[in-house]
Amino acid sequence: MSVMRKMLNLPPKKPKGGEEKVAAEVNAAQGPASIAGEGNGAGARTPPALGWAEEVESSGRSAARKAGRVAIWLVIGLAAFTGVRTWVFPTKPPAPIEQQDPQAEARKNHVPEAEAQQVAARFARSYMTWNSQAPEIRAKEVEADLAKGIDPKLGWNGEGIQLVAQTIPGPVTQIGGKRARVRVDVRVSVITGSGKSQRTVSSWRGLEVPVAQGKERVVVTGQPALVGMPTAGSYKAPDEPEADAELSGATRDTVKQFLTSWAAGSEDQAAAPGADIEPLGGQIALDALDSWTVDVGSGDKRTGTATVRWKFGGAQLQQSYQITITKVSASSASRWQVEAVTAKAA
Template sequence: MARRSTVHDPRIADGPGLSATLDPADYEAPPPRRPRRGGWSGGGGRWLVWTGRIILWALILVILVNGVRAPFERFTQQEPVMSNGAVPAHNGFPAEQGMAFAAQFAGVYLNFNPDDAASRSRKLTAFLAEGMDPQMGWDGFGSYAAVAIQPYDIEATDAHNAVVSVAFQSGPRRLMLSVPIYYSGDEAGRRFVVAGRPAILPAPAPAELPQVAEPEIDEAATAELKPQLEGFFQDYASGDAAGLERYVAAGKSLPSFAGAFTFSQLKEVVVPVGGATREIQAVVVWAVPSGDVLPTPGTTDPAAVGGTLEQVYRLTVEKQGDKWFVADVRGGGRVIG
């Protein structure tokens, strides 16, 4: 409904003047509110909303914590990584120096007899921590000898502690010595010490060696090469440079034994089928000198001949024209046949 104006219009006679008050009837009353159908208009329903929010945030928090913790745990459980991304070997323990220290110790520890007990004890002092048994468990009786002592392996538990395996030979047996050692670190002088009693263990048995199939042999080339190789090995042993040049391929230079051995026999030559350049195998028997006495071929005097030593060589040979020449000499590989 439109509101009536209270402004006096002079065109209307006897109209009312400007009213100073408002007539409540000039306005309509607001429509009444409709009551809500169903539901509860009270504020108590909000606890469901807040409970849902709390559960949601708790779930998000658990996911975030697990997502951050898992890679962190994997990282901390791994070995430390160097700046270039590589993992330091042996947990930061100086393996080469530690193995050398253990091998030196083994050389003293593994050799003893009653006549040398005092000397052995003094030598062991250089490896042992203060207060350790100077004989390291030996009662002073009996004797033992070891040769061919070599560091074999190392197992480092951290940057300061490791167990070194040392290989050695005693009589016909090949054995291992396990030596626990401690490393002081860079700040304490980079020193080593034997950290406990060693232990002698059996060495691994030799590996099974599978047979290699025999190559197809070139009989004609074998017949051509055999006299050439006999002359070559004779000059190769004696060190006759001029004679050696007759058998060496053009542009090649080979050292010689210079009289350290004397050629005795070319026992076998294996020449596979191939082209003008081939890799062959030769079994050579050397006469080994006895002391300062040079061996004499053909003699039966043991003092002059000494002994013989059979060895296997791989040679690279090249055919130039109708003759074969030696281009290279190396140690033999796998046994053929």
């Protein structure tokens, strides 16, 4: 009997067909004498045993067989339990790992930029405006945006007169801890001289305003500081496109008529159908169309450059425009009309 059949406690294996045949032939060869000998007692010869002989199993083999059987059933039971458990309690996917964003953490300590610019611009107007005849007005306006407990004079000696015409908030420099510096450009005017020689002089001043996020709102935390204004920068304009001399000459009167009507507020008469061109606003007139050139190209829509002199405010002012013209056809005739007007990009 195989070890596996014993471990699983299966019945003995039956002999195959060939084994039965061999046993029958042995019995036939022994003949009747063998059978008769069975009745003669001691003189009879015992026939040899055929088939499976019962074997006495040792205690060691019996214990190993039982242990193996237990191990097999444990494996089967564990597999079945694990499968059922996963059906009833499916394995939960691991929680996603949150990625830390250092910039997001730093932004938590930033001052809100829009509010900081608004506060700094209003404060700059109050701070840069003074009048020795009414110092209390400046103090009251400065205190509106200044942190409590700070002297509203902020270094002013109480003399002079200066007015602010405009303030333009600029970049906000975050310095951490809910603090920042705000750049503000301030247009100031001062009166110089006296009598007939008295005049008003205006200029731009750069100012950096320290701000911080308080409990309720953004406040100015101390004295601002004057800083320099930007200087002129260099720039190389691209080369001008080649001009279409023939089309420039053929459409010059059309463009001039449009500009004249545009200044008078009736540009619809000279503009192409469907064009959306807002009027200039009156009290302005075309003094001259100094130049008009159409860029080389093809098709029914072309672009050109116009140099124009306007008359308004008692002066002449020359400006350059980029004008788009389009060919409009009606019946058997066609003509060029203005479709769009914008400032020329240098």
